Amino acid sequence: NAGVMQNPRHLVRRRxxxxxxxxxxxxxxxxxxxxxxxxxxxLKFMVYLQKENIIDESGMPKERFSAEFPKEGPSxxxxxxxxxxxxxxxxxxxxxxxxxxxxGRTYEQYFGPGTRLTVT
Amino acid sequence: GENxxxxxxxxxxxxxxxxxxxxxxxxxxxxxxxxxxxxxxxxPQLIIDIRSxxxxxxxxxxxxxxxxxxxxxxxxxTETQPEDSAVYFCAANSGAGSYQLTFGKGTxxxxxx
Numbered sequence: 001n002a003g004v005m006q007n008p009r010h011l012v013r014r015r016x017x018x019x020x021x022x023x024x025x026x027x028x029x030x031x032x033x034x035x036x037x038x039x040x041x042x043l044k045f046m047v048y049l050q051k052e053n054i055i056d057e058s059g060m061p062k063e064r065f066s067a068e069f070p071k072e073g074p075s076x077x078x079x080x081x082x083x084x085x086x087x088x089x090x091x092x093x094x095x096x097x098x099x100x101x102x103x104g105r106t107y108e109q110y111f112g113p114g115t116r117l118t119v120t
Numbered sequence: 121g122e123n124x125x126x127x128x129x130x131x132x133x134x135x136x137x138x139x140x141x142x143x144x145x146x147x148x149x150x151x152x153x154x155x156x157x158x159x160x161x162x163x164p165q166l167i168i169d170i171r172s173x174x175x176x177x178x179x180x181x182x183x184x185x186x187x188x189x190x191x192x193x194x195x196x197x198t199e200t201q202p203e204d205s206a207v208y209f210c211a212a213n214s215g216a217g218s219y220q221l222t223f224g225k226g227t228x229x230x231x232x233x
Contacts, residue, residue, distance in 0.1 A: 040225075111165070
């Protein structure tokens with residue numbers, strides 16, 4: 001029973017390059033969330049996706065960042081023209097249904113191991 | 121939006137002692153409060169969660185209490201062991217039934233053998 005998979009685990013990019021982070025949810029999970037974690041900080045919500053739909057991207061910067069979760073394949077977080085301030089750990093999480101408390105049931109968000117992005 | 125404050129930021133205890141971490145939240149509509157443990161360089165893992173219809177939940181050496189009136193919740197770890205050393209994050213959902221979690225900044229717990 002594989003957990004949430006993320007790759008690459010470490011990614012180094014020069015300023016101005018593009019970064020692509022991939023997330024494969026747990027089997028049977030169709031809800032994916034992306035979080036960013038800066039050093040010594042908590043996790044900050046970026047975007048919530050279901051298959052082929054972006055449900056909430058309120059936590060994602062308006063420019064340079066985009067996310068998708070296609071019908072087939074992993075969810076991808078894409079950062080264009082990276083800057084040093086983008087250096088962080090990016091975690092994705094998945095849940096069976098809407099994470100939190102839906103219809104009286106709790107659906108845990110399971111986290112992946114994260115991708116540590118370093119922009120030089 | 122929801123705002124979650126967590127204290128203390130660091131905590132050192134002797135092995136066998138208890139550890140308490142406290143969080144406050146701002147959105148009175150929040151109704152789901154998970155706690156995550158993150159070891160160095162690893163993924164956050166859920167250790168316990170509580171919903172707003174209960175005031176306390178316990179799982180072996182770990183317990184969580186919730187005070188809805190005061191809008192705060194706490195994690196209690198008893199009989200601490202060195203393997204409890206990690207960063208602990210509290211979180212609250214952003215409104216009733218919301219999927220979006222707002223996290224505290226974390227507490228680095230060190231258990232001294």
